[in-house]
Amino acid sequence: xxxxxxxxxxxxxxxxxxxxxxxxxxxxxxxxxxxxxxxxxxxxxxxxxxxxxxxxxxxxxxxxxxxxxxxxxxxxxxxxxxxxxxxxxxxxxxxxxxxxxxxxxxxxxxxxxxxxxxxxxxxxxxxxxxxxxxxxxxxxxxxxx
Ligand SMILES: [Zn+2]
Numbered sequence: 506x507x508x509x510x511x512x513x514x515x516x517x518x519x520x521x522x523x524x525x526x527x528x529x530x531x532x533x534x535x536x537x538x539x540x541x542x543x544x545x546x547x548x549x550x551x552x553x554x555x556x557x558x559x560x561x562x563x564x565x566x567x568x569x570x571x572x573x574x575x576x577x578x579x580x581x582x583x584x585x586x587x588x589x590x591x592x593x594x595x596x597x598x599x600x601x602x603x604x605x606x607x608x609x610x611x612x613x614x615x616x617x618x619x620x621x622x623x624x625x626x627x628x629x630x631x632x633x634x635x636x637x638x639x640x641x642x643x644x645x646x647x648x649x650x
Contacts, residue, residue, distance in 0.1 A: 512633050513618045517550050520568050520575050521561050521587055522602035522609070523594075525550035527625045529635040532642040560590050577606040598636045 517526040525531045530548035538544060548554065561568045564586045567579060576582050583591060583603050591603045609617045627634050632643035640647045 511618065511622060513621050515614055515618070516552050518575075518605075518609070518614070518617075519551035519560075520573060521590060522576060522605035523551070523560075524605065524621050524625075524636075525552070527621070527633060527636040529637040529640070529642070532633060532635050536642040538642065561586055575606055575609060576602075577610045582606065600636050 513524060513526040517531070518524055525548070528548065528550075529545045531550050532538075533545040534547035534549055538547075540547060561576070563569070565584065567573045568576070573579055576584075576587055583606075587602065591601055594600050594602060605617065608620070625634050625636065626632075627641035627644060627646060628648055629646040630641060630644040632641050634641050634648045638647070639649065
């Protein structure tokens, strides 16, 4: 077993609870995939890119102005916008931002990052499997999550 750096960091967890490290657009970027037609677009992550959230910021002044680090700090969590995003992700990708946020709040960011690493580890090479297409962008294997 080759020792690998932990793939996820606090910087990769967006305010909405999304782990940018399992997004196919981030994995295409971090693995230097060719850009172009039929290829996923490249993204360096919500926080690294603009220090807030691509989904929520237009609808939420607290996220846009960085008054909160994570949406769980907001009393109204989940707001309508986050609920909509969350239910879409639960249906399509079997992942919940709201559950992620509760986990970060209850167990802390380090336990959350470790659990994410275990959940999305590629069974073939130990890299990361994307939540969007269950594909490992290091070895190309498509895994069941
Ligand atoms: Zn792999």
